[in-house]
Amino acid sequence: MRAFISIILLIIIASGIIVVLNEIPFGEPKTKVGNYYIDNGREETGASNIVTSVVVSYRGFDTIGEVTVLFVASIGLGAVLAARRKKEKRQIEPASLVLTTGCRFLFPLILLFGGYIFIHGHLTPGGGFQGGAIIASAFVLIYLACRGRRVSQTGNKIAESIGGLVFIIIGLVGLMVGGHYFLSNYLPKGELNLLFSAGVIPIIYIAIGFKVGSELAGIIDNLVEESK
């Protein structure tokens, strides 16, 4: 009986989705603002990656909300897991030689790649969120290979706080100096397609990269410590 009801519900939901999706033509622009970004984004922000110019410049305020959601999730997980943590030390089995050597070899390379992704966020695909996630996956490798070794909690917190502070302070300075709106691009835009271009966008993306990387690494750290 329950299976029957759930199948009926699934059919109703699926037919609703099909009806709604049929109304929307695939790939056609429905809003005019998207075309505006594509036509004028390069000149107005100086970033050759249009996605970055939307995420950091045009919709920068939404990005603050996104980063805040991640921050609250990380803090909440830490609080929930810290409440039920037991103080016991079990003997930790060391990982095999192949895994340890491979992870030690790959760790700096993955860190470098993550840094490259968020430093070049305004030129190539990717940015702060992607680079931060790649850096966090490097820390996952370290937890796999070197059991018992931990990321420094204070260093993690400091990187996260400095990232958030730089983001907010640059946005507030833009409120005073630039076009009198939050996160206005008040630094010189420079030449298109160069590393030092696009004004405040690379600085903000580096801050986001540090913040997201330390938050995700902190989440993994909390879970790994809980599961020992």
Added chain:
Amino acid sequence: MIYIVSLLILLMLAGAIAAMFFKDLMNAVIASCMVSLIAAILFYFLQAPDVAMAEASIGAALVTAVFIIAIRRTKRHEK
């Protein structure tokens, strides 16, 4: 091109169904990781490399790691 994409979508569906029916939860996690990876490749084909990068690093790497940690904490085999 359309054949490659349809093959990838079929593989993705197979991975999703396999993730539902595996009794060993470790295999199910690996199958769902495969779904995320193929979704990343499809995003790349749809000319969204930013989303593909986020999907590959978060969906395939970090979520899999979190699931594996959870399995180590609980039971590995479903009854």
